[in-house]
Amino acid sequence: MAKQSAKVQSLSAFAWSIADILRGDFKQSEYGKVILPFVVLRRLDCILEASKDAVLKAAEGLPDGVDDATRDMILFGAVGGNVKVYNLSRFTFETLKGQDARQLHSNLVDYITSFSANVRDIFLDKFLFTDQLKRLKEGEILWPVFERFSQIDLHPERVSNIEMGYLFEELIRRFSEISNETAGEHFTPREVIRLIVDLLIANDDAKLTGRGIIRQVYDPACGTGGMLALTEEALKDFNSSIRVELFGQELNGESFGICKSDMLVTGHDPEQIAFGNTLTQDAHADKKFHYMLSNPPYGVDWKKYQDAIKAEAENLGFSGRFGAGTPRISDGQLLFLQHMISKMRDDEVGSRIGIVMNGSPLFTGGAASGESEIRRWMLENDWVEAIVALPTDLFYNTGIQTYAWLLTNRKPADRQGKVQLIDASGDRFWKSMRKSLGSKRREIPDEARADIVRIYAGFLNGESGESDVAKIFDTADFGYREIRVERPLRLNFQASEERIERLSAEKAFKKLGEDEKEAILDLLMALPKTLFTNRAAFEKALNKAAKAEGTKLAAPMKKAIFSALSERDEDADICTDKEGNPEPDSELRDHELVPLKEDWREYFEREVKPFVPDAWVDESHRDASDRQVGRVGYEINFNRYFYKYVPPRPLEEIDGELKALEAEIAGLLKEVAA
Structure with missing residues (x-):
């Protein structure tokens, strides 16, 4: 494996060195657009080199009007093995080197467009390689780049498919790093x-x-x-x-x-x-x-x-x-x-x-x-x-x-x-790398991998x-079941100047005309300044005052008055609805996560009721699937299951370190002062 890795690293370093030629004409983030397709092209050239004559001969012998599928089958057969690609150009990397350098661009385009359709699509549509060749030509660096790639030996007997995979990913990793992906x-x-x-x-x-x-x-x-x-x-x-x-x-x-x-x-x-x-x-x-x-x-x-x-x-x-x-x-x-x-x-x-x-x-x-x-x-x-x-x-x-x-x-x-x-x-399952690769500082060694597989x-x-x-x-x-825990709404009411001023912010009040606003304010100012701890008692006093003033209070306006003149008060009486049931206080609403295996009633009686005796569970808060009380949720918290308690260091040890640091700082200051 070490030998294989050394070969891949050597090939990668050689391919990467071509970036020196690209510098100036291409941005760093664009190096991969040239180097990667050239590596693929060189690999295919090495694979097809031995069968070049046989493929060209087979192509000459194809009958007129042969369909694409038949042509591909015959030419794939001429290549031999399991390789499903051919090239009908007369060129190879070796013969291209013997051509006029000024014709290299057109010859390379001819070479690429002569691949079977399955590969031609890769170079033209995915790599957009002809665009890069044009840029290389315009920058007058096409020949030196091509010549360097011609020196890389990627024949299958020299570089295996697995090693090619390593080479591709090593190059891509480098391009990824410099592109800040x-x-x-x-x-x-x-x-x-x-x-x-x-x-x-x-x-x-x-x-x-x-x-x-x-x-x-x-x-x-x-x-x-x-x-x-x-x-x-x-x-x-x-x-x-x-x-x-x-x-x-x-x-x-x-x-x-x-x-x-x-x-x-x-x-x-x-x-x-x-x-x-x-x-x-x-x-x-x-x-x-x-x-x-x-x-x-x-x-x-x-x-x-x-x-x-x-x-x-x-x-x-x-x-x-x-x-x-x-x-x-x-x-x-x-x-x-x-x-x-x-x-x-x-x-x-x-x-x-x-x-x-x-x-x-x-x-x-x-x-x-x-x-x-x-x-x-x-x-x-x-x-x-x-x-x-x-x-x-x-x-x-x-x-x-x-x-x-x-x-x-x-x-x-x-x-x-x-x-x-x-x-x-x-740390039982990893070791530090001798040299970091980007953010990769650790690796899983073979023995650790085997250990994990054994446990599984x-x-x-x-x-x-x-x-x-x-x-x-x-x-x-x-x-778990997420149950909604409600607590009763407890409010006190008072027609104080401060609370009456709050009414001006209420929407229902803002919509009134000036005369209506003045009538409402007069009504509230006439209310006793008593602190009401019972909503029903306050409502009774409000209705009585409204009747005396001849002012009609619509439901939205009455709601606005209740909102402006009220404050939460844990000593006040519970506010109830028309049926006499306690109203929930949205600000005190809470949710408890009950383990799915446990009955929510038992959980509530044990974990909630002793601490907030007036609380209850909103049984209308139900799961959409099973229609039971509480919404079902699932989570997998690794930290909870594998948490390891680490006790704090003794105070004496921490104190000793602080004194040592103080002494060190004092010594440094003395040197500076001297």
Whole structure:
């Protein structure tokens, strides 16, 4: 692995050195637009070099009027192997070097447009490579850039497909750093992908053993295809005869181009990698998959796509992808997860999902919110199998805490109704890197990855000294009922000058004419200045005064007077409605979260009633789904379950440090004064 890494680093450094030629004519953020497509072009050139003559000969022998599908089949056959790409130009990188340098631009355009349609689309529409070639020509740097790329040996016998994947992602990581891309647009470190893949297949031995096994793998935000490639590698390592079909979709044009190029040169169907927004244009709408993996963007809003997503949620419900609900507009991670769940297979094999997300999907959103309803849907359907808290500082562009979720619709009997939480964030599971890569300062070593997989596969629940890192819960343990606790409204009333002045701010009073206003004020000034602690008594006095003054008080005006002349008073009598029931005070309203397994009445009598005897539960505050008292919510709070108390240091120790610092400061001041 070290040798492989050294090779990738060497290739990356060489490709990156070409940026020196681009400096001045291109911005730093534009380097990738030249270097990445040139790397892909050089890789394809190396792959097709040996079959160039055979392909040109086969093309000459094609019958007139041959259809596109037949032509492609014949020419793919001339290339040989599983490669699904050909080039009909007479040029290669080697022969281009022997041409007139002044003709290089037109020759390269001819070379690129002579690729089979599946690759031509990548260079012309996704990489927009001809635009970059034109800029290179105008800057008079096309020849030196081309010449440097000609020196990179990317032949398959020299650089494997896996190594090419490493090279692509290493280059993209560098471009991402200098472009200051957001933390949500990072790339998944290889050790994180390997961990997720190992967790997904950890208990699938029986399902993956034998001949004739086919597994379909899907990533809805596939980037350059790293997750897909490593999943195939792991499945092939387990069973060399297994057939793995890879599917994906990607929104970023350059990443899509690299991923599709990778599929082309490794024998996969490139049409199974789609371009576009997964959330609004599902390119695999009719497909179900065995394994699904993803690392969707974190904290990236979906505002510009909200109309289509909300329309699907409202119009299709659970027949669509977002029937459980939609999260807040600022974070679309749970949309991706719902999308993946919609693609679980219904056969006896079922599906398994591995997805990396930040902490927001665990606990953001209270009862009845979109996030809570999505969690509820997943947990009540018993799809969530395990969640693993990963170390911080694992990713290239962000150091935030991340979590790997594992879901399946075919839980084994011992896991049914259960969720395993694994806290792999401690120093037992990571080591510092000798050299940081952007924000990535830590990595998960192989032995730590194996340790996490062992804990998961063994369904450990604190056994063998793992109490600090592994715990198993019932799905209902994460649920609660949010009951609304009301307390009675208690008001006193007084017709003091200060309170009467407040009336001028009331809407009902503002609408009156000047004569009406004056009549009301005269009426209030005539009221006794007594402090009323009973609303009914005050209302009686108000009505009596109004009758004496011959003033009619409409309901809105009376309400405005009550509002202006009242103040909350815990010693006042309770205000009641027409039926004699106490009215709730909205300012004293509170909500209690009752564990789902507990009866809310018992909870209220134990936790609330002893402290506020006049409180009651508003039984009209009910859940929209089960119609029971209290709205149901779900959250998964890792800190609560794995909190470790750290006692404060002794005061003597802190005092000693302060005195030492004071002495040090005094010494420094003495030196300055001297």
